[in-house]
Amino acid sequence: MPKVTLEEVLLPSNVSPIRYALTLEPDLVRCDFKGSESVHIEIHRPTASLKLHAHQLSIDAGSVHLHPDGGAPEIPLKGVSYDLAMQTVEFTFASPIPAGKATLRCSFGGKLSDDLAGFYRSKYTLHGVSRYMAVTQFEATDARRAFPCFDEPAKKAVFGVTITAAADEAVLSNGIVTRCETSPDGRTRTWTFADTPKMASYLVAFVVGHFDCVSAMGKTGVRTTVYTPVGKSALGAFALKVGVAGLELFEQLFGIPYFGGSKCDHIAIADFAAGAMENTGCITYREAALLIDEKESSLAMKQRVAQVVCHGA
DSSP states (O other): OOOOOHHHHSOOTTEEEEEEEEEEEEETTTTEEEEEEEEEEEESSOEEEEEEEOSSEEEEEEEEEEOOSTTOOOOOEEEEEEETTTTEEEEEEEEEEOSEEEEEEEEEEEEOBSSSSEEEEEEEEETTEEEEEEEEEOTTTTGGGTSOBOOSTTSOBEEEEEEEEETTOEEEESSOEEEEEEOTTSSEEEEEEOOOOSBOGGGOOEEEEOOEEEEEEOTTSOEEEEEESTTOGGGGHHHHHHHHHHHHHHHHHHOOOOTTTTEEEEEEESSOSSSEEOOTTEEEEEGGGTOOOTTTSOHHHHHHHHHHHHHHO
């Protein structure tokens, strides 16, 4: 097998992401999603192409544009090519893109997979009936399954997320909800979230489905909420107490404000490969690692849940 160099694995260094404006529309009936994005980028050296990560996505080449700052006209797209082995997509333009700030726009679509990676479908049972939610698990390199991105920890950026889902479904993401609008026909709602801090792509998260929850405001002004499957909110009470106390302790101990803004969500998921994933402000868990009956559970189980919750926070 030929040896692969680090330069061949990493994306080119001449482009850095600044902010993603990401819009998604998951459909839990069809088990797919569509989306669009505007990625504000910094071009360090003139280039005729842009390479991003993308895996198992279909990209609408006709809607990809690049708009340099300063009122310059858009540079026409010449073509789109994929490297399946390296999980990348390369946008080639008709003329070189000058150095400076620019915006890359594209539309895309994908499937809600069943393999517990990327943007996937999680199955659970409610009153004997199978139900589904859409969940993300991006660590370490699976954000590229949900949207084209610079999917490397060094290429940090701010993420602005907007998600349209069925009107009876709730949507969670890293930031607080800044707007929630119902469509004129009443069938869907569009949720807009506050921008994240500057962070790696694998810390982006969004969850779509039906939940119950328990919530409390901590002394430092951060609201902690534990989201559970419908009918199981009582099982989140212990994790809620630990989550609130843990954030207060860590801020005092380290002298550093909480990174996730004014809220910290803990979400129980039936199908989850890891114990938990510490997404900024939107921590996802295997259900057994978050929800317990405090009166009936052993000390060892309480210690385990406390350990995982504090690690995630």
